[in-house]
Amino acid sequence: MKISAKQYARGLYEAVQEKKDGEVKGVLKKFIEVLVKNNDFKKAKDVIRNLDKIFREEEGILEAEIVVASPLKKEMVKIVKDYVTEASGAKKVEVAERVDKNILGGIIIKYEDKIIDGSLKSRLSRLKMELAK
């Protein structure tokens, strides 16, 4: 039976769960040996990507992206962070901020597959459409 990259990743994640830091190295070595033995080393990249995903999922870490026209103040970032934490139910939220002059003003928040578009640009374009009717 073929083992998918996802299954490898989950297996590895569970294997290192109860290990102490010192033991992890050994587990990793064993894991790579298994990969080579199964002729699946080419999946290593996928395994790493999946591991990242599983880790975030299990630990409740969420990545969020905010797009603004000019850099936000610290307090503002915290408000956004708190909002996303509450809305998504994640334990921890990592916020990446991106400055994009094109949105003119306001803010766009992205997390998981959700998007909250509060930018001035999209509001103006909606107004334009409304007026054109």
Next chain:
Amino acid sequence: MATKDFIIEQLKNEIAGFKTEAKKQSVGTVIEVGDGIARISGLSDALASEMLEFVTASGKKVSGVVFNLEEDNVGAVILGDYTEIKEGDQVNRTEKILSVPVGEGVIGRVVDALGQPIDGKGPIDSKDDYPVEKIAPGVITREGVRQPVQTGIKAIDAMVPIGRGQRELIIGDRQIGKTAIAIDTIISQKGENMKCVYVAVGQKESKVANIVAKLEEAGAMEYTTVVLAGASDPASLLYIAPYSGTAIAEYFLDKGEDVLVVYDDLSKHAVAYREISLLLRRPPGREAYPGDVFYLHSRLLERACKLNKDFGGGSITALPIIETQAGDLSAYIPTNVISITDGQIFLEGDLFYQGQRPAINAGLSVSRVGSSAQIKAMKKVAGQMRLDAAQYRELAAFAQFGSDLDEETKAKLELGKRLMEILKQDQYATVPVARQVLIFYALINGYINDVAVEKVREFEAGLHKYAVNNGEAVLKAIDEVKELNEQVERDVKKLIEDYKATMSS
């Protein structure tokens, strides 16, 4: 100046009334696109058969429909130009199930599978949207089929009558007049209180243009809508078109009206669905069609119905068309659709090339609704005629071997030959039911026995002409009384005798 102020004032009001709310919406990103389908990550709360909106790099918006909901991605078919869409493009939900605009405004128009006009006559005025997929009416809402659809084709109205709410399959090889039967039927619905929808699936657009021109010429576009998904349209549109056509018909059904829908043709529809299914990696089955290809057609044709009075009393009559390969009725799609429908009209290449047009094979064609979908007068003459036709077929094959035949057999053969002549009919030359009764009455009562076989069609044409000119009262009586009571029968007899007298003089 005053108008300028007024405009500014209005604009102010509009802007003041415009509310912007930042709404949380879920989006997806395209991870894979090609051949008219896309795989999308995200969109975790998308609905099945929900419309999606792809935002392309150039800012153009292309719509799509959710088809597959999988564990970590969504499979969607793209309705439109998929070459614009690139990996990584954003996909928005519309929170609307795929639907088409319906209403009185679509009558007389040519629309695409999404209900958008493609005849260059401007936008369609419609207030309602109907979902493309809808569960068929249930048992309590229905009643038996009993009102006829007059196709104006003698062979059909007499031998395989079609009722309002029936599903009658038209099946045969390519180029032997399947579409012609459907178009003639639409043309003869003039004044019959019927709306018609002609759904062209995978047809050549030149052919459809011809059909529309013909319908316009015959004045049939006044009650007809043409839904076109042409041969060059993507498979997704071909797949949706029959359902869109039915949605348009359902609007009139809900108003208690009678509708006739022609699906031309469902073999191409099945092929389009196979294409989509294979691209979405659904497992192939027999002839590489997916496992649910039966459901594809059954759910479509179940929507044809006759509703009872409590539910408006409307009806949808479906005339699906299936193209066979070399007369092979036992292929997958033909057997499926034959078993779904309430009968079939089987067209045969041999008959067609012998000049027997429409090339209806009376033996293999049936209507499971039967004579309850005929007016009484027609029932009376056609019942006898079906028998004569069946006997003729048997005897004709048998008589090829022997030359010594008894008088009775000879008489039957002669009658049969004349019957076959009468069943011949040109395209676009539909015959109203009263005149059909007249000619069949003349036949079964021996008025044509002394007419040479090759003169029968001439005789018939003359009789029609004579009846229109001199026997209007009789024709009207048949239309109104709908049965051959003594009075009407006497008039019919007299009319035919008078006509024969003019012939001999």
